[in-house]
Amino acid sequence: MPAIENVNRRGATYWWRRRVRFVGRLERPITIVTTVSLLTKDQSVARRRAVAMTSRSEVVRMSLYERIEQEGLTSEQVNHLFREEMVRYRNMLAHQLAVIEKDGEGNVTARFHQMLSIYAAFNGDFIANGFDDYMGIDYIGSFDKRFPSLDEEARANLYAMLSQAGDVPGNLLNEAKALLERLGIEPAADRIEIARQVMCGARLTAAATYDSPEVRAIEHSLALMNALGRAPLLTSMPPPISAPAPPNAWNASTIVPASASTLTDVQTHYATLSPVQAVEKYMELKPKARGREDAPVLAEGANPKKRKSQPKVWGASQKRQFKAAPFLFGKSNNGKAMAATCQEDLNQFYDLLNRLPSSHHKSPRHEAMSLEEICSEALDRLTEEEERGEEISFAIGLDVGTINRHFANLKRLCAWLATKTPMAPLDFSDFILDEDDRDERDERDPYTIAQGEELFRLGIWTGGTGVDLPQRLSVTPGGSIWHDAAYWVMPLVWYSGMRREEACKLLVDDIGEEDGIFFVNIRKTSAGGVKNATSVRKIPVCEELRRLGFMHYVQAMKEAGEQYLFPEIQPGRTGRALGDVFFKNIWLHIKPRLKLVKPGQAVHSGRHMVSTELKMLQTFEEFRSDLLGQKHGGENANRYASATRLQILLDVVNQIPKVTAHLQDTVEIRLLPVCMRGARPTRESAGRRKRG
Incomplete structure (x- = not known):
């Protein structure tokens, strides 16, 4: 897919996203991120709309630049604000200490240190999370998480203090305006907001460093402000990870604060x-x-529901x-x-x-390359393939x-x-x-009946000219039909709603019979795991799959001594999923032959089709969820209700629309030659670095 500037895809829909950084008179950049859906799945339409959005965003960017320059604060003004507020706040703390010492109740030192930690945590939270939700439901409900550095007693004292403090953010805004006026700075709206943030940073610094002899002198305040962006200055309060650093902090070249001896x-x-x-x-x-x-292995025939609870890791x-x-x-x-x-x-x-290609680090060569080199190589390759008119198999x-x-x-x-x-x-x-x-339902379009009929009219299912996949894609009347992953994976997905990997990793022993009903056992095996606990299930083999000869194919593979149901899509190296091999080696050859398939539709769209069609038939949600391996309902549906019986699920899968009725009954199972029933050889790695 050719790259489109500032455009990404979510599912099949194109989205325009641009991150604009402004560097005005403040040293700390201001970043604005805008994301808008382009409301299209067509690449050419997305390209035109993206160009228009980018052009308009340039106009907005320039107007914002002008506003920042006119209404912002210079670095010198910010430093002046910080010094003035830190001096004032330290004087207030000194007064508070004198009051505590005068009343003499309890442990004076412990009381004062608790007060310092409360003030540091309170102002630090404003820096990290802003002022909008102050004392709202979310603010009060997450009190423990907002102030993890405070013990229970300190949090209780802070809550009592805030309950009586009134509109603290509003008061801070008024104080910021007064501070600007006192320093002779025009109090524009943007400047007042910046001043409020600087005040909180100065107060945090003053409270966090009040007892440190190294920082009592005011001449150290500028160094403190810079260090604040690099270290939690000798305070028990953990630094707020999401907080913006004070001005001038982003250019720090080292994490070691002014006094390196403070690090243990x-x-x-x-x-x-x-x-x-x-x-x-x-x-x-x-x-x-x-x-x-080593995960515990259950004995053969053991009931997994009776095992002891295991840690969720x-x-x-x-x-x-x-x-x-x-x-x-x-x-x-x-x-x-x-x-x-x-x-x-x-x-x-x-x-x-x-700028990184979707195929990054799939080649051992990338291990020794920098990301910039990988990006440049991908762009060159993309340009060359576009010039030659070749199909592009990766995205930028x-x-x-x-x-x-x-x-x-x-x-x-x-x-x-x-x-x-x-x-x-x-x-x-x-x-x-x-x-x-x-809306997750819009992320991928389900297949339509017409699309399914088009798919199964390809030569893979009606007859081709040879055994190789390109030869099998061309429809040849009276041609040969070979039974392998290319033939069976899509019918399995269509008539059961399996996930791609669930169908591709099937073993011969995963096909069983219970009370006269053949089923596919989706479970964790040597071929791979399952997505989650609800994915473990048994899916009946529908009448149409049996008519096409699926059970005869299973028996033929068993007699041939095969372990995998589709050994030809085994990965050549460990760590790669069988579904990925199918997608690259088979599906990417099938899709260009389909005129009705839309961008973004792939193997998984068959699963969406099953869910959609059964919903239209008013099939019980519990039945659909048990068939698809999805969690459903509340505690009654999940804890106290057993899985749907196979006979009921068989009736459900037999309702899935048939798009292979034009195919003749299978009389003969034709397996791939033995030489083709195995993993393809892969290149030896030149020393792929182990990441752990």
Whole structure:
């Protein structure tokens, strides 16, 4: 797919997304991210609309630049604000200490330190989360999570204080306006908001460093402000990971604060970890992420519902995805320690992900290449294939969901690392797109009956000229029909609603019989796992599949001594799914022959078709969910109700629209030659780096 500037795809729909960075007189850039659906699945329409959106966004960008320059604050003004507010707030803290010492109740030192921690946490929360939801339902409901550094008593005292404090954000806004006027700065709306943020940063710094002899002198305040973006200055409050750093903090070249002696040996160790080393340490210390080395194996015939409860830990796929983000990030930040990450590193990583090809690191050559080199190579290859008019098998720019996952995993890793060693506050909000407003039913169109009929009129099912796949795609009257994955996977998906991987990884022993009903057993086997616990199920073999000879094919493969039902799509190397092999080696050859198939429709659209058609037939939701391996209903449906009986499910699958009625009854099963029933040879790796 040719690249379109500022455009990504979600499912089959094109979306325009642009991240614009403004660098005015403030040293800290301002980033605005805009995402709009282009409301089309057609690439040419998306290209035209994207050009118009990009052109209009330039006009908006220039107008915002003018406003920032006119109504913003210079670095000198921000520094002046910070110094003035820090002096004033430290004087207030000194007065509070005098009051506490005067009444002499309880442990004076403990009371004052608790007050400092409350003020630091309170102002730090404003920096991290803003002012909009102050004392609202979400604010009060997440009190413990917002202030994790405070103990229960301190949180209770903070809540009591806030309950009587009135409109604190509004009061802060008035104080910010007064501070600007006192310093002779015109209090424009944008300036007042910036001043309020600076005030909170100054108050956080004053409270967090009040007892430190090294920072009592006001001449250190500017160094403190810069260090605040790099380290939680000797306070028990963990740094807010999503908080924007104070001005001037983003250009920090080191995470070590002004006094390096304040770091312990443990903090220094964590401060030197690379992204890959950091994720390995995380998984070493987190039992849930580490998982179980050896999962318990049930005895033959044992009831899985009767086993002892097992811990819910990360599976192999989740571990691999979590490690992928720091692996890629480590290649983009030029070997810098993870704890030294600054906002500019995230900006650069985001830009690279939007230029990275979807085929990245599938070749061992990519292991030694930088992300920039991979991006450049992909762009050159794309240009060459477009000039030659060849079919393009990869996309430029990762999918929005993939980018979201990478940044969510990075955010999680940074949040953990910040509890081990000082780190700059990082704002991930620009890079993680909120996708909750999408209707998942619109993400992929189900196949129509006409599309199904077109598919099964190809030579694979009606007769071709030879055994090789290209020869089998051409319709030849009286031609030969071969029975393999190319022949059976799509009918299995169409007449059962299986997932692509579920159909492709079937073993001969996964086909069974119960009370005279043949079924396909979807379960975890040596060929692969299942998506989740509800995916484990038995699917009856419908009448149409039996008419086409599916059970005869299973018997023929068993007699041939085969273990896999479709051995020709076994991956040549471990770690690759059989469904991926089918998609690349078979489906990508089938799809260009289909004129009715829309962009975005693939094997999974058959599963959507089953769900849609059964819903139109008013089939019970519980029956549909048991057939498709999906969770449904509430506790009554899931805990106290057994799975639907095979006879009922057989009646359900027999209602799925038949699009193969034109095919003749199968009289003879023709297996692929033995030499073709196996994994294709792959190139030997030149030393693929192990990521853990």
